[in-house]
Amino acid sequence: MKNPVLVTGGCGFVGRHLIKYLLNRGESVWVVDNLFTGWHPDKWLLEFEKTMEPEYSVYKKGGQELVFIEKDALDFFLDQLKSRSQIKLPEFSDVFHLASIVGGRLLIDGDPVLVATDFAIDSLFFVWATRNKDKISRIMYASSSAAYPVNLQSKEKHIALPEEVISFGGNLGQPDMTYGWSKLSGEYLSTLAAKHYGLHVACVRPFSGYGEDQDLTYPVPAIAARIAKRENPITVWGTGEQGRDFVYIDDCVEAMFVVLDKISDGSGVNIGTGELRSFNEIIKILAKIEGYNPTIKQLLDKPVGVQSRYADPKKIYSLGWKPKVSLEEGMSRVLEMAKKRI
Ligand SMILES: NC(=O)c1ccc[n+]([C@@H]2O[C@H](COP(=O)([O-])OP(=O)(O)OC[C@H]3O[C@@H](n4cnc5c(N)ncnc54)[C@H](O)[C@@H]3O)[C@@H](O)[C@H]2O)c1
Numbered sequence: 001m002k003n004p005v006l007v008t009g010g011c012g013f014v015g016r017h018l019i020k021y022l023l024n025r026g027e028s029v030w031v032v033d034n035l036f037t038g039w040h041p042d043k044w045l046l047e048f049e050k051t052m053e054p055e056y057s058v059y060k061k062g063g064q065e066l067v068f069i070e071k072d073a074l075d076f077f078l079d080q081l082k083s084r085s086q087i088k089l090p091e092f093s094d095v096f097h098l099a100s101i102v103g104g105r106l107l108i109d110g111d112p113v114l115v116a117t118d119f120a121i122d123s124l125f126f127v128w129a130t131r132n133k134d135k136i137s138r139i140m141y142a143s144s145s146a147a148y149p150v151n152l153q154s155k156e157k158h159i160a161l162p163e164e165v166i167s168f169g170g171n172l173g174q175p176d177m178t179y180g181w182s183k184l185s186g187e188y189l190s191t192l193a194a195k196h197y198g199l200h201v202a203c204v205r206p207f208s209g210y211g212e213d214q215d216l217t218y219p220v221p222a223i224a225a226r227i228a229k230r231e232n233p234i235t236v237w238g239t240g241e242q243g244r245d246f247v248y249i250d251d252c253v254e255a256m257f258v259v260l261d262k263i264s265d266g267s268g269v270n271i272g273t274g275e276l277r278s279f280n281e282i283i284k285i286l287a288k289i290e291g292y293n294p295t296i297k298q299l300l301d302k303p304v305g306v307q308s309r310y311a312d313p314k315k316i317y318s319l320g321w322k323p324k325v326s327l328e329e330g331m332s333r334v335l336e337m338a339k340k341r342i
Contacts, residue, residue, distance in 0.1 A: 149173020
């Protein structure tokens with residue numbers, strides 16, 4: 001029988017989509033999540049039969065199986081390392097390390113020291129992984145476009161960010177707050193895990209992943225919720241001219257598998273389309289789908305992050321990935337869900 005897949009942070013937005021994909025292709029999955037922002041599997045593994053063990057719960061449906069360990073990744077990896085856990089882990093095929101304090105702009109800018117917990121999560125993860133390298137086939141580390149230097153994303157000077165802008169042993173630049181620093185250091189640990197310890201590691205740098213079930217602290221579902229209520233004027237944080245590279249969540253998950261199959265040296269690959277779209281454009285697209293024409297009201301006291309963040313997608317395209325869901329189609333799916341939520 002094939003070894004299961006481990007997903008840390010599997011109850012979050014990306015994790016839930018990734019896990020559905022894995023379960024559908026017949027993998028059994030182990031999840032470690034403390035539900036900091038994640039949803040309890042009872043809410044999204046509907047129609048699964050649940051059994052409770054002292055240290056974890058098991059969800060089963062047909063041939064599908066998921067083991068859920070509700071625990072802080074810090075405690076989980078430390079307990080494993082100090083041999084004080086009751087849970088005997090199996091050997092894992094793939095390990096997707098997603099657990100991270102992410103949050104929207106308010107958290108990234110507002111509580112940067114809390115977000116710095118991510119350094120500790122990643123360090124313990126890689127200590128555990130390198131001590132258990134014979135029991136793991138491959139690792140995918142979820143980095144972020146926030147690892148890129150902010151001075152290449154300003155109003156005056158912005159470029160479609162190519163992977164080589166981050167070069168260990170060369171230039172690194174200044175990433176976006178502690179969140180970006182932790183992703184940069186996580187990428188460095190990934191290269192060490194590959195080069196010094198012989199592990200198969202791939203890093204992905206997703207740009208702005210979005211989808212129907214994303215938390216309302218993120219801009220796309222938050223704007224869609226306001227459009228669904230047909231608010232007029234409609235508010236936007238900052239001038240609304242800040243731009244991002246939006247990737248629909250299913251495309252994002254597919255890209256992760258493509259990267260994991262092709263990259264093993266710990267290097268990072270963008271998950272982005274190369275299209276820079278402003279929040280004002282997103283409002284216009286959503287309002288057009290909804291069939292009204294609201295005035296946009298700027299909230300200039302809100303945190304907005306960098307001005308223009310978008311990928312150079314050459315590398316991921318060369319690996320064989322292209323987005324399948326257009327921005328208009330993705331936004332209409334988000335809006336449909338937003339209408340159901342109100
Ligand atoms: N969504 C995107 O567009 C995007 C973009 C760039 C990078 N990423 C990266 O992808 C990963 C997943 O992001 P997401 O959007 O699903 O975020 P999310 O907040 O929805 O998911 C993160 C998950 O990690 C869990 N978690 C947080 N701290 C934990 C801890 N100490 N122990 C155990 N679990 C913990 C949360 O409960 C949550 O389920 C993150 O590493 C994030 O940095 C996502």
